[in-house]
Amino acid sequence: MRLFIALDFNELKNYFSDLQNKIPKKDAKLTFPKDFHLTLKFLGEVDESKVEEVKKILSEIKLNEFESKITTIGVFTEQFLRTVWIKADAKEISDLQKQIDEKLAHLFKKEKSFEPHITLARIKFIKDKKTFLEKIKSIKTEEKTINIRNFKLIKSTLTPEGSFYEVLAVFPKPL
Numbered sequence: 001m002r003l004f005i006a007l008d009f010n011e012l013k014n015y016f017s018d019l020q021n022k023i024p025k026k027d028a029k030l031t032f033p034k035d036f037h038l039t040l041k042f043l044g045e046v047d048e049s050k051v052e053e054v055k056k057i058l059s060e061i062k063l064n065e066f067e068s069k070i071t072t073i074g075v076f077t078e079q080f081l082r083t084v085w086i087k088a089d090a091k092e093i094s095d096l097q098k099q100i101d102e103k104l105a106h107l108f109k110k111e112k113s114f115e116p117h118i119t120l121a122r123i124k125f126i127k128d129k130k131t132f133l134e135k136i137k138s139i140k141t142e143e144k145t146i147n148i149r150n151f152k153l154i155k156s157t158l159t160p161e162g163s164f165y166e167v168l169a170v171f172p173k174p175l
Helices: 010-022 048-059 091-103 129-138
Strands: 002-008 028-031 037-045 066-075 083-089 117-126 144-148 151-159 162-171
Touching: 002 048, 010 066, 010 117, 010 144, 037 091, 037 117, 037 151, 048 091, 048 151, 048 162, 066 091, 066 117, 066 129
Parallel strands: none
Antiparallel strands: 002 037, 002 151, 028 117, 066 083, 066 144, 083 117, 151 162
16 A cells, blocks of 8 residues: 655645635646645555554654744646645754654665745646746745644545545654
8 A cells, every 4th residue: 555654734725725826827737635744754665564563663763843834836846847835844844754764774775855834836747947937936925833742643545536545643642
C-alpha cells in the first residue's frame, strides 16, 4: 500500500480553496487537491506486514503542540514547473520531519531535502511559463496560523479521479 506521513491543514481549507481560484487556468492544465496536508515523509509502497512496525515506531515520537504560519505562495523551480504551493513556517515542522526520518531510517531512505509546504495545484501542462509565474507571484496571501497537535499515517490510493486518502493512525493518539 502507498503510504505517507503528514500534518493535516484542512482547518484552512476555505482559505486554500480561495487561493486555488486565483491560480491562472487559461493556458495551463492543472489539478487541484481537495484535501490539504503537509507531507513530512513519503514512504511509497509499503508491504502490509510492515505497517504495524511503522505505527509502533511513529507512536514513540514525542510531539508538543505548536503553531505554524502559512505565508507565501510559490513554486519549487521556475524552469521545471510541477507544483504551486504555499509555505508553512515553523521550526517544529522541520524538527518533527527530522525525527521521523531518523526513526524510520532502517526501513526507508532519508529525505534529501525538505521544504515545508502545502500543495495548492499540480501542473500537468503550461503554455507560457513566464506569464503564469508573474500571475502566481501577484497572488496576495494572508498570514494564517494553525495549531499542530498531531501527525498522521495516511494511505493514498491513486485513481483516475485523483488521490483518495485514508488515515491509518494519528500520533500521538487522541485522548
